[in-house]
Amino acid sequence: MISVQGLTKSYGSTDAVRDLSFSVDRGEVIGFLGPNGAGKSTTMKILSGYLPADAGEVRIAGFDILSQSLKARSRIGYLPENVPLYPEMRVGEYLRYRAALKGVRSRGITEKVEDALELCSIAHVRNQLIGTLSKGYRQRVGLADALVNEPDILILDEPTIGLDPGQIREVRELIKGLAKRHTILLSSHILSEVEMTCSRILIINKGRIVATGTPAELRERSGIPLSGSVRMEIQTANREAAEAVLTILQSLEEVASATVAKAPLAGSSSTFSWTRFEIIPSSSGDPRPGLFEEAVRRGWKLRELSGHESSLEEIFTSFVNRIPATTERNEEPKEAVNP
Amino acid sequence: MRTFWILWKREVASAFQTPMAWVILFFLLLVTGFNFYAGVSVLNHGPTEVTVVESFFNTVFFWFSFLLLFPLLTMRLYSEEYRSGTIEPLMTAPVRDTHVVLAKFFGVLFLYAFLWMPTGLYFLVFWWQTHLTSAGAIGAFVGSYLLLLLMGMFYLSLGCLCSSLTRHQITAAVMTFAVIALFFLTGLLSFLAGHVDTMMQGITITFSPIDQMTQFSRGIFDTRPVIWYLVMTGLCLFLTLQSFQARRWRS
Numbered sequence: 366m367i368s369v370q371g372l373t374k375s376y377g378s379t380d381a382v383r384d385l386s387f388s389v390d391r392g393e394v395i396g397f398l399g400p401n402g403a404g405k406s407t408t409m410k411i412l413s414g415y416l417p418a419d420a421g422e423v424r425i426a427g428f429d430i431l432s433q434s435l436k437a438r439s440r441i442g443y444l445p446e447n448v449p450l451y452p453e454m455r456v457g458e459y460l461r462y463r464a465a466l467k468g469v470r471s472r473g474i475t476e477k478v479e480d481a482l483e484l485c486s487i488a489h490v491r492n493q494l495i496g497t498l499s500k501g502y503r504q505r506v507g508l509a510d511a512l513v514n515e516p517d518i519l520i521l522d523e524p525t526i527g528l529d530p531g532q533i534r535e536v537r538e539l540i541k542g543l544a545k546r547h548t549i550l551l552s553s554h555i556l557s558e559v560e561m562t563c564s565r566i567l568i569i570n571k572g573r574i575v576a577t578g579t580p581a582e583l584r585e586r587s588g589i590p591l592s593g594s595v596r597m598e599i600q601t602a603n604r605e606a607a608e609a610v611l612t613i614l615q616s617l618e619e620v621a622s623a624t625v626a627k628a629p630l631a632g633s634s635s636t637f638s639w640t641r642f643e644i645i646p647s648s649s650g651d652p653r654p655g656l657f658e659e660a661v662r663r664g665w666k667l668r669e670l671s672g673h674e675s676s677l678e679e680i681f682t683s684f685v686n687r688i689p690a691t692t693e694r695n696e697e698p699k700e701a702v703n704p
Numbered sequence: 705m706r707t708f709w710i711l712w713k714r715e716v717a718s719a720f721q722t723p724m725a726w727v728i729l730f731f732l733l734l735v736t737g738f739n740f741y742a743g744v745s746v747l748n749h750g751p752t753e754v755t756v757v758e759s760f761f762n763t764v765f766f767w768f769s770f771l772l773l774f775p776l777l778t779m780r781l782y783s784e785e786y787r788s789g790t791i792e793p794l795m796t797a798p799v800r801d802t803h804v805v806l807a808k809f810f811g812v813l814f815l816y817a818f819l820w821m822p823t824g825l826y827f828l829v830f831w832w833q834t835h836l837t838s839a840g841a842i843g844a845f846v847g848s849y850l851l852l853l854l855m856g857m858f859y860l861s862l863g864c865l866c867s868s869l870t871r872h873q874i875t876a877a878v879m880t881f882a883v884i885a886l887f888f889l890t891g892l893l894s895f896l897a898g899h900v901d902t903m904m905q906g907i908t909i910t911f912s913p914i915d916q917m918t919q920f921s922r923g924i925f926d927t928r929p930v931i932w933y934l935v936m937t938g939l940c941l942f943l944t945l946q947s948f949q950a951r952r953w954r955s
Contacts, residue, residue, distance in 0.1 A: 542744070
């Protein structure tokens with residue numbers, strides 16, 4: 366649905382986007398992730414036909430965004446950052462105007478507008494002036510505008526910015542619902558949001574794509590599958606037995622250090638007392654398979670073996686921090702041109 | 705064409721949804737009403753050489769409100785959209801730049817025409833009260849209002865151009881006023897020259913709204929100003945389109 370080849374755009378001497386290439390298939394929900402100023406908004410403005418690129422090619426549903434701009438634009442619903450709207454218009458009036466402008470036939474306008482109002486749960490403010498709406502409602506009016514003509518592609522720039530937690534949840538649910546009918550490209554710098562709503566993630570930093578894949582793939586590629594410690598609960602007869610297990614665990618190759626987090630009560634001789642160990646892995650790899658094998662070999666009874674999967678935050682940081690090396694390398698030719 | 709009408713309707717509606725149009729209308733009618741009153745009261749002092757229509761369109765009150773009108777009407781057209789960012793949803797919808805430029809121009813032209821319409825009532829009231837026509841012939845009305853429209857087209861298109869250049873409304877208004885004043889003052893050169901030969905008159909008639917109005921409000925039709933204003937309007941709109949398209953390369 367969207368194909369981007371070698372996209373480059375600079376503002377004066379600063380490069381906003383450099384040689385960006387990616388493609389989005391029908392039905393995908395792509396999260397565009399990056400720190401502020403990474404080039405997310407610029408890319409989205411180019412994709413929606415608002416800004417021309419300095420170089421590169423953008424095709425929307427097969428139409429070139431520059432030479433077949435009207436056809437391409439009529440297939441996009443775009444929600445700009447900060448959602449600019451006409452404050453003097455009423456919600457329903459604005460959506461009818463936008464639907465007509467986007468080529469919805471006169472007869473279908475009322476129906477489409479009603480659908481959009483309903484979908485974004487703003488039907489009850491339809492007669493209110495946009496200028497009097499709160500940020501959350503304005504955001505939803507913007508979203509209703511983006512999807513009022515049922516475009517194939519939705520480009521949403523920071524759809525949940527400035528909303529309260531309840532509204533954020535609503536908008537996320539809405540986007541998930543939309544994913545059935547639309548191809549969606551959304552940007553965010555909130556990582557959990559992207560993880561929750563998107564099937565694929567593009568991490569962008571300083572105008573370049575630094576990683577792409579599903580959250581799981583990114584997790585694997587980042588080399589930090591687990592964050593923090595692994596928790597292991599083993600049945601031990603008593604404290605002494607627990608100490609013995611601890612010694613064995615500490616001697617394992619996968620384990621950097623192990624501690625007893627919750628020991629059975631002193632003097633307890635119950636056969637059903639469990640000891641919980643906190644284990645810090647020695648390498649960046651996952652120690653859990655090794656720990657399980659050890660438990661099997663020694664005949665330990667295991668109740669829990671768990672680790673926290675590394676959050677997208679950690680993965681993101683690991684990718685973004687790799688950038689300086691590549692950036693330096695790529696700036697060399699530029700300096701040669703402008704000594 | 706459909707796109708043009710949709711945009712045009714929004715331009716007109718938005719003008720009337722904000723208090724601006726009504727405030728302008730109020731003050732315009734206040735000033736022109738006083739102007740008309742002054743024109744009529746001249747008649748109390750005995751016979752004059754000018755008709756009420758001629759005097760109405762040739763006073764300092766008329767020209768003052770006329771010149772102030774354009775910056776006020778046009779300053780927000782593009783600047784407001786640039787500043788508030790609504791230009792972004794507008795231009796990512798499937799609309800052509802020409803649609804937008806023409807819709808904005810004809811939208812504000814409609815508003816301009818609407819503002820002057822009530823002034824026609826003055827002459828109707830005059831006729832109803834005195835059973836006398838306020839001009840020598842019907843051509844004087846047609847001429848005056850036609851010239852008003854033509855001058856309006858040119859000055860409004862100048863305003864469009866200025867507004868399309870900047871995101872600050874005030875800057876747009878000042879630019880518009882400065883450029884219009886420049887054209888207007890050029891027309892006053894003939895007064896400075898004192899003695900006016902035919903050559904000089906030929907030049908100033910194209911520039912001088914005052915000279916043109918003197919003629920048109922007598923019912924004398926001259927094609928030179930008509931063509932001049934139409935051509936200049938076209939030129940200004942063309943330049944507006946260029947400046948509007950250049951936003952893409954500026955930002």
